[in-house]
Amino acid sequence: MDKTSNNTLSSSFTNLTRALQANIIGRWFLEVVYIFWGLIKIMVPVLIIVRVIELLGWVTVLGKAISPLMIWFGLPGDMGLVWMTAMTSNLYSAMAVFYQLGGAEQLTVAQVSVLSTMMLIAHGLPVEGSIAAATGTKLWFALCFRIGGAMLMGVILHHTYTALNLLQTPVTITWQPEVQGNSWSEWFILQAQTLVIAFVIISVLTLVIRLLRFLGVEKLIHALLSPLLRLIGVGPKATNIIIIGVMLGLSYGGSLLIKESKSGNIEKKDIFLTMAFLALAHSLIEDTLLILLLGPDLFTILWARLAFAFVIVALLSQALKRLSAKRYAWLYKPS
Template sequence: MNKVVAFFKRTVVDSFNVSMTLYKVMIPTIIVVKIFQEFGGVVWFSSLISPLMDAVGLPSEMGIVWATAMLINIYSSLVVLINLDVPMTVAQASILSSLILLAHSMPIETGLAKKSGISIWWTLLVRVGGAYLLGWILNQLYMATDALQQPANMVWQPSGTADPSLLNWALTQVQNLVLVFVIINVLIFTLNVLKVIGVEKLIGKALSPFLRLLGISKEATNLTLIGITLGLSYGGGLLINEAQKGHIAPRDIFTAITLLGLLHSLIEDTLLMLVIGADFNTIFWGRLLFALVLVGIISRAAKLLDGGSYEKYFYRSVAN
């Protein structure tokens, strides 16, 4: 009984802490986006980025959603998405989710990669370019097969009138923020349950052979698996520590961090994207396959370069 009470207490405390941290970013974001929207900024930005969104089969308004995810975080991008209230198909929700999952929180996560010795330009190229490449591939696949064209069933639906007053808009945002807290509670509860029943360990064991094929050493494999299941901040932080101590070769750090940029928080972020009606197979298995294949190609190509060129353009040792 004490373990059960402790379990629920930990879930609530974690949810509160996560929510408070996110609110500090989300509330200013909501206000800025509202001002941006009132002055026609959304229309202007949408028209500017429209060609890029058209190529991956998304409404032009989704450009600002992805930009918010890249510059801030996933939760803030979902708030923007809800406020735009643009209907999507399951295919479009899956493509948007894939873009967001591969390229989000770039200022923070690019900084983490840099501390491990990976160049900023490489992180941006792989994550933003990789996200867009995956979006394009998915769009071509969906158009060729006419798959997932039914309306996306978004769990988090916008509330309020079509053209609310400022007061109604503010009340709607309060409702959305409360819903964020509820979603985070459910998400963290689910994650804790998955930890207890050993799903994370199961995923780790399943992926371990593939990481070895990518050329990631045994020393780096366990830390990479932590990042894949728990998040880049966890796995990346541990890898940075080992890189600074010189315990793991720079090339292994490079391959591991490159993979983590494309494939981290595999459980949490996947569950979060299901809220907007994305297809599970696309955002879980599709993302997993794409990341492993792309990093496999990068790893093999890197071996064709001599150590000096490789280190000059892609990474540097940060060992003390």
């Protein structure tokens, strides 16, 4: 393609952008495309890398490597493969491995609750860790925070249930995974469907936010949640994103945080703490309902996890006040 053609395309694109910015629907569409494209640039390369890692069998190797650590959480060593699958891939794959290993036949409700909570806190790390890094959070901190948080929560739950002799009955499983193909074509189709769904959800989310802002509901939500958010050091401007991330997932909340980190509408500290909170407690509806199929205790995987997130982020917020600018830069660097 020659220089004249490039200039023509560039000019056409500029004119199209200006035309879209001229009306409210066009501006909304541009916002959706901007957010979605930012998500695509992160997700697609990482998903391909994870796919290759899975095919090479590295997940199994890593699962066996962490199996000795599972005793810390009162779990059999082979459950390490389940958690490693969740961390490198997703909850669906981890649940399939759980079933294949006969987790339902060997674990109590307490043990499944511990494993499920750890999976809910630390899963999909390649993709979600990259999204966190795009908001300015250092990748090493994003990964250590989620894995460390999952391990801390696992230890607390294990010792609590053991000391109080709670949930020691055999688990009852209500889910059996469907056998899925392993070919590249089936994988590409699945990822394409996921991206289409992500585009639709982002479109709806941005539209709802605009509608709430127009109706004045956004201010009411901010007023109601501001006292609670102040306890963990987060400003009111991050309220919408926290609600979206908590309800729907880190990918969607994170994609909005990426946009805000570049626009400067939300303070950098609030972006960092919001990302930290969503790292520990996100997608409370879908993920919770999904993991319930393994038979864990609902209070543990929902309310205990949410309370844990509030406590940890509140402590993190206090710790940030004592950090110098240089040390804070080790954790977070605005894009």
